Amino acid sequence: MSKKLIITEKPSVAADVARALGGFVRNDDYYESDEYILASAIGHLLELACPEEYEVKRGKWSFAHLPVIPPHFALQPIAKTEPRLKVLVRLIKRKDVTSLINACDAGREGELIFNYIVQHSAAAKPVERLWLQSMTPQAVRDGFLRLRNGTEMSGLGDAAVCRSESDWLVGINGTRAMTAFNSKTGGFHLTTVGRVQTPTLALIVDREDRIRKFKPRAYWELEGVFGCAAGEYRGKWFDEKFKGKDDDEHARADRLWDQACGQMLQQKCSGKIGEVSEESKASTQLSPLLYDLTSLQREANGRFGFSAKATLGLAQALYEKHKVLTYPRTDARALPEDYRPTVCSTLAMLTGEGVGKGHDEATLARYAPFAGRILAANWVVPNKRIFNNAKISDHFAIIPTLQAPKHLSEPELKLYDMVVKRFLAVFYPAAEYLITTRITRVEGEPFKTEGKVLVNPGWLAVYGRDGQEGEEGNLVAVAPQERVRAEEMVLSSHQTRPPARYSEASLLTAMEGAGKAMDDEELRAAMAGRGLGTPATRAQIIENLIAEQYLLREGRELQPTAKAFSLMTLLNGLGIPELTAPELTGEWEWKLARMERGEMSRSDFMREIAAMTQRIVDRAKSYDSDSIPGDFGELSTPCPKCAGLIKETYKKFQCQSCDFSLWKIVASRQFEAAEIEELLTRRKVGPLSGFRNKMGRPFNAIVQLNAENVPEFDFGQSATGDDGAVEVVDFSQSEALGACPKCGARVFAHGMAYVCEKSQGPTKSCDFRSGTIILQQAVEPEQMQKLLSTGRTDLLRNFVSARTRRKFSAYLVRGSDGKVGFEFEKREPKPAAKQSRTSTNDVASDEVAALPAKAAVRRRKTTT
Template identity: 60%
Template sequence: MTKTLIIAEKPSVALDISRALGGMHREGDYFENDQYVLSSSVGHLLTLTNPDDVVRGKWSFNHLPAIPAKAFDLKPSDKKATDRLKMLVRLLKRKDVSAVINACDAGREGELIFRYIIQYAGVNKPIKRLWLQSMTRNAIIEAFDNLRDDSVMKPLEAAARSRAEADWLIGINGTRAMTAFNSKDGGFFKTPIGRVQTPTLAIVFEREEKIRQFKSRDYWEVHATFVAAGGLYEGKWFDPAFKKDEHDPEKKDNRLWSAASAQSVVVACRHKDGTVTEESKPSTSMSPGLFDLTSLQREANSRFGFTAKTTLALAQSLYERHKALTYPRTDSRYLPEDYQGTVRQTFEAIVGAESLLARRNAPFAKKILQNSWIKPNKRIFDNKKISDHFAIIPTLQVPKELSEAEAKIYDLVTKRFMAVFFPPAEFRVTTRITVVASHHFKTEGKVLIKPGWLEIYGRDNQESDATLVPVAENETVKTEDIVAKELATRPPARYTEATLLSAMEGAGKLVDDDELREAMSERGLGTPATRATIIEGLLNEQYLRREGRELIPTAKARQLMTLLVGLNVRELTSPELTGEWEHKLKQMEQGQLDRAAFMREIAQSTQIIVKRAKEYEQDTVPGDYATLTTPCPACGGVVKENYRRYACTKCDFSITKHPGGRTFEIPEVEELLQNKTLGPLNGFISKMGRPFSAILRITAENKLEFDFGQSDDDNSEPLDVSQLTPVGHCPKCTGNVYDTGMSYVCENSVSEKKTCDFKSGRVILQQEISHEQMGKLLSQGKTDLLDGFVSNRTNRKFKAYLAMSKAGKIEFEFEPRPAKTAKAASKSAAKTASKTAAKSAATKAEADSGKAVKKAVKKTARKTASKTATKKTAVKKAAAKKVASKTATARKQTAKTADPDDTEPAF
């Protein structure tokens, strides 16, 4: 009997499918029954191979452009992917496997993951597509009943491959060309660019330039307090004849641009009588639409300060692990037109659930059901507004236990889901105009009449935002008080993740071409699933930095924008390129565009980008460069910035802008020139591609050099610590410990006799150890939990304490984990294995015979399951004990091993 192999995108999805299908037994990393073999990828197992000429060091124009002559080669994404690939290839090549079902995530990326695995395996077997929108059992079974033919998916495959290959061509060639250009004078200055990454950076950079160039202007507002028969109210002066000025958006109807003008209004109206007219009209406010991923990320950032990456991870957990939300990586805010029944069932599930979170929302869900508010509505149900996935909504599976962060996201989605079915909020908006001595003053009030959907968010009473005292029509009032307030215009606000996500989503507005703008109106820059990664990538590449919630472009970003404009590669800074790609990829998905023609155009664009960088022959790149305020340390002259260096205008003093591949910020250069020393600083990259920290110094010969701290050489000069302040006492000899720049050292280790050897790095794995923390380590034996360590091997951040051993060695100590976790996991796994084995045996028995046979088999199954569970429990306990032993060792790892992934000295 032949079988069908099902390949999911993640192990958790494969597990859900196995439970939905039933009767499957587990064989390591795959499941199997008489009909199916089921396994999964672990995300992207394969990636496009990079050119062979680059491993480390300087990237050269000699091998550019890199454009594969034939098909793109694939390679495993990492070492962990290799074992999973071997297993999948073995399953694909099994003789009893006659067909394959693609159960990866519905969309371009899921299609690409599956197609790469098939290509890598080199098999040619019939394929069907499982299109999952939700991970509930009913949704999975329904999807299996409606498998899609492979021929229908070929256009999506073409678009997925084309997107990946085009990104590779532009990203690889662009990054290496710009890096080669920036590294002409020596060193290695990595300059990453990307089709979506670079236009996104340009949006933030342009806003920062507007802020930098902004010049504040003073203006005045006139505020008055009036006395009516019913009481006091306030009004603000305005010009009823005002017209908007397109060339000066700062002009508004309530602003006066001179103190004299404002004062003349005050004088004219002080203690004068005025007349009142009033207009009051009803107003309604509809609830916001359902969430797509980008709007959810924006809301979570605004409300809770969650980064886009964090929100995506939480939503993915609620989808995969808890089955509580539908597929989160969606760009649609609508539901299918035939989804009204499911919506009704979802509200019934919320009403019937027992969890605290559900009980809070149950009254609103019950109200929706009782009032029959679920009905056809294009604002909610619209097939034309759905491409791959529909909006994010709760599923029928209401979660019982969530983490605090997961609960916040779930509640956010649930409340929005309920709100769209509630009636609009109703207000009465009142505009009152008071005229005094021919001058007009406006007073506005807004009274909530019916809360509608606002009831869900706590606005269940009739509240007023600005309740006005009553006045009669044309009542005469008196000016009780009037004052001119001096104010100043403000620059535009910096981007936060929430506002940048909005800008990326609406990037089509920046595109002039109508057709491209329409294409981008649906997707914008990037996709909902990739925008968080793009922002994190810009932060990791040090193009952006976070200050609070604000995103600020760095000097490295300014350098890149200057280069791309100077080389006339403006298409990489504009959303136009993405708009054009999205337009053509959409045509390809619909079978209206040939993939080969699209890729030829991408190859041509790649050639042009490399050619412009390679053939640029001017000494510098034109740009808006800074003039420093600190004088030249050599001659006192003026130091100016150019594209590559900071150079004196009077003498030959100059320093590079990118020592060790790290770009100076202007304030850092000013400090370096002033003090002739700077640091310690992180972010330098060695010739071998490893990060390091150092102090920068300007020598007596006015040359820039790295200072890595006091030499360990026995012949080095003793260090004079007479002018230094101790940070604590040495754990080895009780001598004073001093900060010497790059290290904390015992005074007896740098004395002439060198009777002690205590020394610790001031910067450890890119985490700076402050005087306060070193003081705690020396006096209390342990620092606070520090979260800025970065592994040398994996480049991942991790948290740890620094602890002092009895021998005076500094060790890493990690946050404690409950010792029972491994044991609990073993019990849970054994219990699951027991149930699965029993269920599998019972199901098979029922298919083979009648009721009596089924009972007998169930009894046998229970015995077998019990033996299996006992055996697995023993194995798992042994494994857990081994892991616990290794974990204990790792948690007391000495600082000389850097972090759990490293074996190189860190101090």
């Protein structure tokens, strides 16, 4: 008897199909019934490889064998899933299997997975296509009643293969070409590029470049404290004529850019009588949409600091191992329109009723009141915001399954809790607020006060906000026609801040929205809903950039390395914008969409890709490292060997008359031209921060030229002569910063530390020493002067914990024992809390005194 072989993309889908169709008997690796054999892949089982006869074994990292454009591609099994591939090939070749049913996910990747398996098996059996958006039993049964002919999917299949082969061509040839270029001058310098990886890196480098070039501007804000019969309230002055930011991203209606103007307003309004007008209006706020993978990764990073990769791993475990979440690798935030009965069943499970023993009763108890109320109020109704087939591709939003949770780890429980609360909240009514805007006019000058009161929590109740308690801005009442008095006018100074570095959360958002600013409408439309990468690949792209040393993960920040800046300089200099801008992805998506509709042939598309690949390689072959165009200049300081002219190039600062040169990147840090000028002029520069040792740990150092004009690190320790004797330091030409808190002698800046004059030389009698850089925070001489004279510095905001890599703010203070420690600012609204102090343990630099610095941070965390 002939049978049809059904191949799904995942084991869980195979199990769903078996339950829906019925009549199957489970074997070890597949299901079988009278009519069907049912088996699954485990995602991708095969990957592209260059055919043996075209692959270069020796010298593949040189230009001699580039570009590699094979006339066809070979498929090779992915090692860890090869046993599953062998099972599928054996089933395909069974004599009683007369046709195949492609039941892989309804999208480009699902089509590719199935087509590669069939191609590898060399089978020529008829194919039908099951196309599902919902996995309810009825939807599965209906899908089998309307199977499509496999030939109808040829356009989608061609687009899937073209995308895969194009990524291979650009990635392999681009990486080998850039590696060959960077290795011309010696050594092997692996320089990876990719269609998605490199534009993503370009986003981060561009943001870091804006941060480095940012120049803060001073501005002032004027806040009035107004007294009325019921008490006091505050209001901030604002410009009623303000129309918008125009070209100034920092412009705000409540910012004053002239201190004198602020002082004039302060004097004008202080102590005067004001008239009050108020306007109140109701406002509603809908719950957020259900999670897709990107929004789940973004929020988990923001709330718990989970990396995108960690969140994906947890979600995958909750799906595969615990079976408590639906498939997580999705870009949809809606559910199928026939999913309402499944939702009601899931809510019933969350009430805990009818759930067997062994589940986590305490966890379900948290959700039961909300799930019960949704069911009792009949809030699961048709709603296009929640149930919408048009907003689903091959997978729907992430929601809890009918399986009750048990034995979840703490991180798994945190993620499960996020998904369940979002699932419950989406069916609740909107939160209702009363928003009051109060304008207090003093001498004709307006001051705005805003209050927001939660009237009905709606969906916020799921998150524990069930009333007005804790709501900010509950205003002191002002009676009608009551006049108030400006008791105080506070003029505060501020500075504009540079854009924040990307966190994984904000980078995922940027990748998801890449292309929205494109000028070309067709390319912008092609990128809509896609962005850079897919929800399933974005986490790995970030991890790859870190593994290739293009990025550093500093706490929750992602910081580009000198290698990343060097790559962008190279690609921009070579004139290869296709690899740095999302337009390449947009153009590909537009053409692949045309191919899916039958408007473009596979051969035409691949011909264009081959031409682009050839162009990338040709551009790299056309230049040497010292001829790459770029924003390079000349140094004003002459060469220390021959007094010749020194020019900046892609990799070096190179003398034009002799062999003297200085590398631009040393210990993962790139020198700026001004720093090299200082090094050549003074024969030393620093202390400088941002260096990294071989373990990836940051350190600070002075760089100085030795007698042979070779740069060396100087960590600011006591110098010794050739005979091993400690040299006497001459402070006669230096300016004293104050009295030593230990012995009363003078304190000077020396190397990478502020030291007591009696701590140097062979007869030292004092050990006072405090770093010029402490936990990556520069301590300027004027701050050390304040510390020595008043006992503490200003509030310094850029300390970085050596353990958590997170920034924190603190004062440096002088202890009674003369040691320098931390004092942390009081946190409002806890005025009674004591300030905590922590010793810096005489930290001289992050590298030289790493252990004391870490200890200081640990104590700091226990006392705040």
